[in-house]
Amino acid sequence: MYAKRYGLKQYYQIAEDFSNHAETxxxxxxxxxxxxxxxxxxxxxxxxxxRNTEQLKGSLGALDIEMTDQWRKxxxxxxxxxxxxxxxxxxxxxxxxx
Amino acid sequence: xxxxxxxxxxxxxxxxxxxxxxxxxGIADEEMSRKMFKAARERGINFFDTADVYNEGRSEELLGxxxxxxxxxxxLVITSKVFGKTAADVNAKGLSRRHIRLGVEESLKRxxxxxxxxxxxxxxDTKTDMVQTLRALDDLVREGKILYPAVSNWAAWQIExxxxxSKRESLARFECIQPMYNLAKRQAExxxxxxxxxxxxxxxxxxxxxxxxLTGKYGKDKSRSRED
Numbered sequence: 001m002y003a004k005r006y007g008l009k010q011y012y013q014i015a016e017d018f019s020n021h022a023e024t025x026x027x028x029x030x031x032x033x034x035x036x037x038x039x040x041x042x043x044x045x046x047x048x049x050x051r052n053t054e055q056l057k058g059s060l061g062a063l064d065i066e067m068t069d070q071w072r073k074x075x076x077x078x079x080x081x082x083x084x085x086x087x088x089x090x091x092x093x094x095x096x097x098x
Numbered sequence: 099x100x101x102x103x104x105x106x107x108x109x110x111x112x113x114x115x116x117x118x119x120x121x122x123x124g125i126a127d128e129e130m131s132r133k134m135f136k137a138a139r140e141r142g143i144n145f146f147d148t149a150d151v152y153n154e155g156r157s158e159e160l161l162g163x164x165x166x167x168x169x170x171x172x173x174l175v176i177t178s179k180v181f182g183k184t185a186a187d188v189n190a191k192g193l194s195r196r197h198i199r200l201g202v203e204e205s206l207k208r209x210x211x212x213x214x215x216x217x218x219x220x221x222x223d224t225k226t227d228m229v230q231t232l233r234a235l236d237d238l239v240r241e242g243k244i245l246y247p248a249v250s251n252w253a254a255w256q257i258e259x260x261x262x263x264s265k266r267e268s269l270a271r272f273e274c275i276q277p278m279y280n281l282a283k284r285q286a287e288x289x290x291x292x293x294x295x296x297x298x299x300x301x302x303x304x305x306x307x308x309x310x311x312l313t314g315k316y317g318k319d320k321s322r323s324r325e326d
Contacts, residue, residue, distance in 0.1 A: 006308060019316055022317075042294055045116040050126075052126060063100075084288065085288050
């Protein structure tokens, strides 16, 4: 299921860029990925899952990351912003939670 | 000190992380699940997500067991879900009044509690009239078996349609949504998240790690072939 869900090539580029970004910042990418979701004001709480306590520790580490607007923006730019619902790219503006 | 957040406009306070127990009784055995539950509690997590279909009910059973062992049911905010096939019977699935009624009773038994805080419809059911589903959930709210209806994996237009019906019919509305959202999968930003803000819905998003994509295993000098 995941092979199909995350099958697009662009996802692997994002994964690689994100991984390198986390390494540069010397933070656990797992904690950082969760912290990025958590810092979106529209999100109440991301759901974290784990198969063991070691994995869980990485996700819980998101609680210790102090995400700033600037850092959030840098991470967001590693990804692809989806076009607006109208598909009028020229009218795309930063949504309130960026 | 944990900074708690409010789920939509319900007034219910939850930790900024929700622990998803999909692994309980599956890839995590009982002892490992118990350790994870404890570790989450120690970090102040008060919010636990499960579903009737996770490991054929074992996830709910273990979550129920751990709440009982720690005598902490009243301190936790728990979810469960209905929709997926739970038995061989042809009707043991979907969002019909019939399956919702059987589904919630079974979930409550496994969770060893008398109420589920947020009860999610797990997916959209094309065969069932939305009004029927919303009425069935409203009945459960009135009976106190669930406190808030919630919805996962529906399109924004389907959720908006339901909110209109709930208002018109004076039924309990969906107060929380559960969409997929991570750095690689940002479709939710187009319609789902702006809708949630406009309607003051709680949002507990799943797959923050993109199914393992964002765990760092695809970085420089690392193999780009998928392991799963």
